[in-house]
Amino acid sequence: MRLATLxxxxxxxxxxxxxxxxxELGLPDVGAVLARPDWREWARTARGARRRLKEARYAPLIPRPGKIICVGLNYRTHIKEMGRELPRHPTLFAKYPxxxxxxxDDIQIPAASDAMDWEAELAVVVGDRVRSADPRRAAAAIAGYSLINDVTAxxxxxRSPQWLQGKTFEGSTPFGPVLVTADELEGELERGLELVAELDGTVVQRADTSDxxxxxxALVGYxxxxxxxxxxDVIATGTPGGVGHARKPPSYLEDGAVLxxxxxxxxxxxxxxxxxS
Known part of the structure; x- marks a missing residue:
């Protein structure tokens, strides 16, 4: 099943x-759908007015998540290109709605930054309330998956050892277009999904989620x-190698660039x- 906020x-x-x-499901966004205890069966069988998808305009998948937890240094290729050792525990930071x-939508490059970088990521969306979860419970709590690009200043x-100030500039983070429920991707996710970022038609990141x-x-449980x-709630699972900051010379988003x-x-x-301006 696929859900969207239009x-x-x-x-x-x-x-x-x-x-x-x-x-149409009669609720304002996917977050409101997931708030229903019976959301899986309800969303699968609900009837409503129909719209042609090719004319749809997508809002952020969940416009105001309660939490957006981001993971840094989680692809082996990216860890190596940044010159770091493999971490023993996830590196976490936050992002705001x-x-x-x-x-x-357009990515806003703030006047205050000259180094906005791309970070293509798989997004995990939580579907159940969960605390101190073991691996089985953590997996069951995942509603499904989406895409996010953690565009970073x-x-x-x-500027400091803490990353937050570069990670949550307003209007910088594309999120969507749909939520694909976990059951639909179960086999594919285990085998690995190919994640790609292209800048002006040139592939700049290509990785397999098996990396x-x-x-x-594991992230939900942690x-x-x-x-x-x-x-x-949303967990952005980290980006693979190929970010602009690690290139020689570094490369960043410019006005008019298509990501x-x-x-x-x-x-x-x-x-x-x-x-x-």
Missing amino acids: RTEDGTLAARVDGDEAV EALIGAG RDWQY LLFDPA VSQILTLNPG VTRIDSIGRLVNTARKS
């Missing part, structure tokens, strides 16, 4: 994607030891970078 003339609405149509944009990220150091269930995860992030089994984000 923009309309009156705001946003949650929809189930059925082939080339979107079925104001950073999120839709699958086709490197010149702000490295993840800490897999989605984070749930620290705090309660609730339906609609495409895709996993064929999930979808694609197509976002144009726009420099703020």
Whole structure:
């Protein structure tokens, strides 16, 4: 099953994607769907007005998650290109909802930064309330998967040992276009999903999710030891090698650049970078 949050003339609405149509679910966004205890069966069988998907405008998949937990240094290729040792535990930081944009929205390059970098990532969306989860419970709590690009202001990220200030600039983070439920990707995820980022038509990142150091269930279990995860919370699982900051010379997003992030089994984000004045 695939779920999306669409923009309309009156705001946003949650929809189930059925082939080339979107079925309205009568709720404002996917976060509201996941808040229902019976969301899996309800969303699968709900009936509503239908829209042509090719005309849809996507809002951020979950516009205001309660938590956006991001994982740094989680692909072996990226850890090596950054010159670091493999970590024993996940490296965590946070992002705030104001950073999120839709699958086709413009990425805002702030006037304050000259080093906005791309970071294509698989996003894990939580579907059940979970605390101190063992591996089985952690896996069962995953609603499904989406795409996120953790666009990062490197010149702000490295102003201090703490990364937050470079990671959550407003209007910088594409998230969507859909939630693909965990049951639909179970076999594919185990074999590994190809994650690709393209900049102006050139592939800059290509990796297989089997290169993840800490897999989605391990991340849910780890984070749930620290705090309660609730339906609609998001974990960005980290980026593979190929980021602009690690290139020689470094390369960053420029005004007008088109950034495409895709996993064929999930979808694609197509976002144009726009420099703020």
